[in-house]
Amino acid sequence: MNKDIPVYHYDGGVLAPVQVHPVKEFPMKLLVNERELATLVASPHDLRFLVAGFLRLQGFVKSLDDFVLFSVCNDFGVANIRIKGELPDKLRPILTSGCGTGVTFTLPGSDSVGKVSQPDGLSVPPEAVFALMDDLGKKAEQYRSHGGIHSAAVGDGEDLLLYAEDLGRHNTLDRIAGEALFKGVDLTGKMLVTSGRVSSEMVAKAALLGISLIASRTSPTDMAVQIGDQLGITLIGYVRGRKFNVYTHSQRLVIS
Structure with missing residues (x-):
């Protein structure tokens, strides 16, 4: 049986008890x-x-x-x-x-994952990226309540299709892949947004699912950029306010 451990908040030289529930592992x-x-x-x-x-x-x-x-x-x-x-x-x-x-059990890269199969003429306006990231923020209630939780979502440019949260950012992508399998959702050409850093294994996993664009509130790693470039995935980082950095395949974005 789990036992609640008292948590104290320090402020101004005083320790006072607070109601805080750590993330479950x-x-x-x-x-x-x-x-x-x-x-x-x-x-x-x-x-x-x-x-x-x-x-x-x-x-x-x-x-x-x-x-x-x-x-x-x-x-x-x-x-x-x-x-x-x-x-x-x-x-x-x-x-x-x-x-x-x-x-x-495999360290995926461009040699083990083919280029993402994209629908003809696929293009994404920046506002679609911002809208999906905003939807992610609205869904991530648990993250706002006590932190320590990563979140991710998949959208089609108009609607949020799948959402997942977990203490591990890699787990959020596994969860999305599993839910898509159970619900018969085709992820080809879809967008993935995440609250956490984008690593090489996340890009390779996204490529296996046919995802064409990955956007994060933070940064990708150098290997993620390299693999994203080789696999044909648009990789976006530092989505904050109405700004972001585009690391790979910027031609997919429609700038008016």
């Missing part, structure tokens, strides 16, 4: 085909989306039909999954740069 052991694959550390909500998206973006499944058994037990912190086919004999886990440290 939940470890989920992932068993795939009776093999312990990883332990995902995440926020405790909607874990089926996280598990499905993680396996999708690792290349182990492509559709819901690839799952033979899908069981997520929050009480014991175990996801028991059985998929069609076998896992590779040797999997080398790689710790990623995500908050709390993410894990992947």
